[in-house]
Amino acid sequence: DIQMTQSPSSLSASVGDRVTITCRASQSISSYLNWYQQKPGKAPKLLIYAASSLQSGVPSRFSGSGSGTDFTLTISSLQPEDFATYYCQQSYSTASITFGQGTRLEIK
């Protein structure tokens, strides 16, 4: 299995801050990397696919970058509705999809 490791596991930030979350794969996955946002009691929501493509309807303050083993999700200016848990997911190995352990973004 391809292991996905996110850092940090939790993060405190303020409205207006620029935030970066990192995801590292245990082997190269090219750009087969997606990012999801999950709010309590809700299903995950796709934000970024193929490492850097913004899903339709997602605010432009969200961006993704990286390839190979190292990826980042950046929120350029945090809004109140962005406080949630974020997951990365690799789709390189379609026979064994894996997610990162999640990064909880909290209000400072």
Added chain:
Amino acid sequence: QLQLQESGSGLVKPSQTLSLTCAVSGGSISSGGYSWSWIRQPPGKGLEWIGYIYHSGSTYYNPSLKSRVTISVDRSKNQFSLKLSSVTAADTAVYYCAREYYYGSGSYYSYFDYWGQGTLVTVSS
């Protein structure tokens, strides 16, 4: 607008079989370019992919669950199902169904674009 809705037993006894169904509306489960997945999330923990079934009927399962999982499709009802046998307390989780969309040529990218709202299954005697 595509919608997915999970249904099934919310309480399962240890050693028994968990059974869930995901009803798909607003689109055909037989359409090419998609697979239909089950993903679970234990309380307070992260997401774990269980497996999926392609529109063709081919299935892929998480290696750690493979011996206990069966995913099937009922095209006449536009739904797909999950069976997980020999459950233990460790299988207690919110279970989501989701659609995975594939695109590209040669090498295919994919992502989960539609999800059900999730259903909590508790394993307890």
